[in-house]
Amino acid sequence: MTEASAIESSGRSREAPRARSIVIGGSAILLAITSAKLLLHFLAIHRYGFFRDELYYIACSQHLAWGYVDQPPLIAGIAWLARHLFGDSLAAYRVFPILAGGATVFLTGYLARELGGGSFAQFLAAAAILFAPLCLAMHSFLSMNAFEPVFWILCAWIAIRIGKGAGQHWWLLFGAISGVGLENKHTVLVFGFAIVAGLLLTGRVALIRSKWIWAGGLIALALFLPNLLWEAHNGWPQIEVVRNAQEYKNVHLTALRFLFEQVLFMQPVTLPLWVGGLWWYLFAPEGREFRFLGWTYLIVLATFMVLGGKSYYPLPVYPLLMAAGGVAFESFAARSLDRRWIKIAYPAALVLGGLITVPFGVPVLPVETFSRYVEALPYSKWVKTERDATAPLPQIYADMFGWENISSTVARVYHELPQREQAGCAILAGKYGEAGAIDHFGPKLGLPRSISDHNN
Numbered sequence: 001m002t003e004a005s006a007i008e009s010s011g012r013s014r015e016a017p018r019a020r021s022i023v024i025g026g027s028a029i030l031l032a033i034t035s036a037k038l039l040l041h042f043l044a045i046h047r048y049g050f051f052r053d054e055l056y057y058i059a060c061s062q063h064l065a066w067g068y069v070d071q072p073p074l075i076a077g078i079a080w081l082a083r084h085l086f087g088d089s090l091a092a093y094r095v096f097p098i099l100a101g102g103a104t105v106f107l108t109g110y111l112a113r114e115l116g117g118g119s120f121a122q123f124l125a126a127a128a129i130l131f132a133p134l135c136l137a138m139h140s141f142l143s144m145n146a147f148e149p150v151f152w153i154l155c156a157w158i159a160i161r162i163g164k165g166a167g168q169h170w171w172l173l174f175g176a177i178s179g180v181g182l183e184n185k186h187t188v189l190v191f192g193f194a195i196v197a198g199l200l201l202t203g204r205v206a207l208i209r210s211k212w213i214w215a216g217g218l219i220a221l222a223l224f225l226p227n228l229l230w231e232a233h234n235g236w237p238q239i240e241v242v243r244n245a246q247e248y249k250n251v252h253l254t255a256l257r258f259l260f261e262q263v264l265f266m267q268p269v270t271l272p273l274w275v276g277g278l279w280w281y282l283f284a285p286e287g288r289e290f291r292f293l294g295w296t297y298l299i300v301l302a303t304f305m306v307l308g309g310k311s312y313y314p315l316p317v318y319p320l321l322m323a324a325g326g327v328a329f330e331s332f333a334a335r336s337l338d339r340r341w342i343k344i345a346y347p348a349a350l351v352l353g354g355l356i357t358v359p360f361g362v363p364v365l366p367v368e369t370f371s372r373y374v375e376a377l378p379y380s381k382w383v384k385t386e387r388d389a390t391a392p393l394p395q396i397y398a399d400m401f402g403w404e405n406i407s408s409t410v411a412r413v414y415h416e417l418p419q420r421e422q423a424g425c426a427i428l429a430g431k432y433g434e435a436g437a438i439d440h441f442g443p444k445l446g447l448p449r450s451i452s453d454h455n456n
Contacts, residue, residue, distance in 0.1 A: 026122040030109040033126040037105045040362055041098040041139060045091045047363035051141040052399040054093060055436025058083070058142075060456055062439070067230030068456040069237035074184040075144045082142075097146035101139030104319065105130050107153040111323035114160050115290060120333075120343060121326035127347070128273050128322040131354025134265035134315055136361025137396055144185045145315065151181030152191050152316035156293060159195055163204070163289050168212035175216025179223025186238065187313060192220070194299035194317075198292035241455070246308045253311060261311040261383050262301075266318055269353035270325075272346075274318060276332075277325030284328065293320050311383070363397065370397070403437035410438060411445035426451055 050058075060068055061079035068076065078096055086092035109126030117125070129135055138145040158174045181188040199207050207213060221228075231238055253261070263271055280287040281294025297317050304313045333343045359365050359373055371392055392398075410427060417425060427442075427450045429435035435452035442449065
C-alpha cells in the first residue's frame with residue numbers, strides 16, 4: 001500500500017465513525033423533538049371543542065365520494081377511517097392530524113441531514129417547525145393542512161436524492177406521493193410546478209428530459225384522475241368556490257402584509273433561520289446542487305400572492321427552508337470560536353419564543369386564562385385571513401365553541417313542536433358549521449339530519 005493510499009484509508013476510517021455518530025445522535029434528537037410534539041398535542045387533545053371545519057369533514061365522511069365542492073376526497077376518507085378505528089369522539093378525529101404533525105417535525109430534521117447537516121442542524125430545523133404557531137395550530141384538529149406538509153417534504157426529499165445522483169426511477173415515487181397529495185389538497189399542483197420551474201431555472205434540464213419524470217407525472221395524474229373526473233362532471237365547483245372566497249370571504253392582503261404574516265405564522269425568532277435557508281439554497285457553494293429548492297420557495301410564495309391565496313397557503317414549503325437554515329447556521333457557527341456562543345444563545349431564544357407562542361397554536365390553557373393571555377399578548381390579532389367579525393379569541397379557537405349549544409337549542413324547539421309537525425320538519429342550516437353540528441350532535445338529541453346549501 002502506498003503512503004497516499006494509506007492516508008486515504010486512514011481518513012476514511014476516521015470519517016466512518018463520525019458519520020455514524022451524526023446519524024445516531026441526529027436520530028436521537030429527532031425522536032426526542034418528535035416525542036415532545038406528540039406529547040404536547042395529545043395532552044391538549046380534549047381541550048375546547050370541535051373546530052367548524054372538523055364537523056364539516058365528519059359530515060362529508062358520512063357521504064364518501066370522489067370529490068366535494070370545496071376539497072378533494074382524502075380528508076373525508078381520513079375522517080371515516082378515524083371514526084371506524086377510534087370512535088366518534090373529539091379525540092378520535094384528532095389522532096391522525098397529531099401523527100402527521102409528528103411526521104412533519106421528524107422529516108424536517110431528516111431533510112436537514114440529507115442536505116449535509118449534523119445533529120445541531122437537525123435540531124434547529126425540527127425545533128423551528130415544532131414551535132411554529134401555524135404548524136401547532138394545523139396539527140391540533142382535523143384538517144387537510146395537517147397532512148399537506150408531509151407530502152411536500154417527502155417529494156422534496158426525493159428531489160434532493162435525485163439531485164445528489166440517485167436513480168431517476170425515484171421520480172416514480174415522487175409521482176405517487178404527489179398523486180395522493182392531490183387527493184388531499186389541490187395546492188400540490190403549485191408545488192409540482194415550482195419544483196419543475198426551479199429545475200429549469202437552475203439549469204437541471206437533464207432531469208426534466210428524463211423519461212422517468214414524465215412517467216412519475218403520469219402516475220400522479222392517474223391517482224388524481226378520479227377527483228379530476230368528478231370535478232369535470234360537476235362543472236368544476238372547486239374553481240367557483242375559490243373565486244367566491246376571494247371575492248366575498250378572504251381578506252385581501254398587500255404583498256408586505258402577506259410577508260409579515262409569514263413571519264408571525266412561523267414564529268418571529270425563526271426568521272433568521274428560514275431566511276438563512278433561502279440564502280443557503282441560492283448563494284452558498286454547498287447549496288448549489290439544491291438551488292432549485294430556493295427557487296421553489298420563491299415561486300410558491302409568488303404564486304399564492306399573485307393568485308390571492310390565503311397567507312397560510314405556503315406553510316408546507318417552510319420545512320424546506322428550515323432544513324437548509326439549520327445547515328447554514330451550523331456551518332456559520334462552526335467557522336470561528338468566537339461564534340460558538342450562538343449555538344447556545346439562538347436555540348435558547350428559539351425555545352423560549354416558541355413556548356411563549358404555544359398557546360396560540362395548541363389549546364393548552366383554560367379558555368378564560370387564554371382570553372387574558374390574548375389581551376396581554378395580542379399575537380393572533382395581528383393576523384386575519386377572513387372577513388368574519390372579530391371575536392375575543394382567535395378564529396380557530398372561537399370556532400370551537402357553541403356547536404353543542406346550537407344543537408341543544410334546536411332540539412328543544414324541535415321537541416316542543418306537535419308530533420304531527422315533527423314528522424315533516426326539516427332543519428335548515430345557513431352554514432356548513434351549523435349543519436355539521438346538527439349532524440354530529442343531533443342524533444343523540446333525537447334530531448333529523450340537517451339540510452344546507454353551503455358548500456357540500
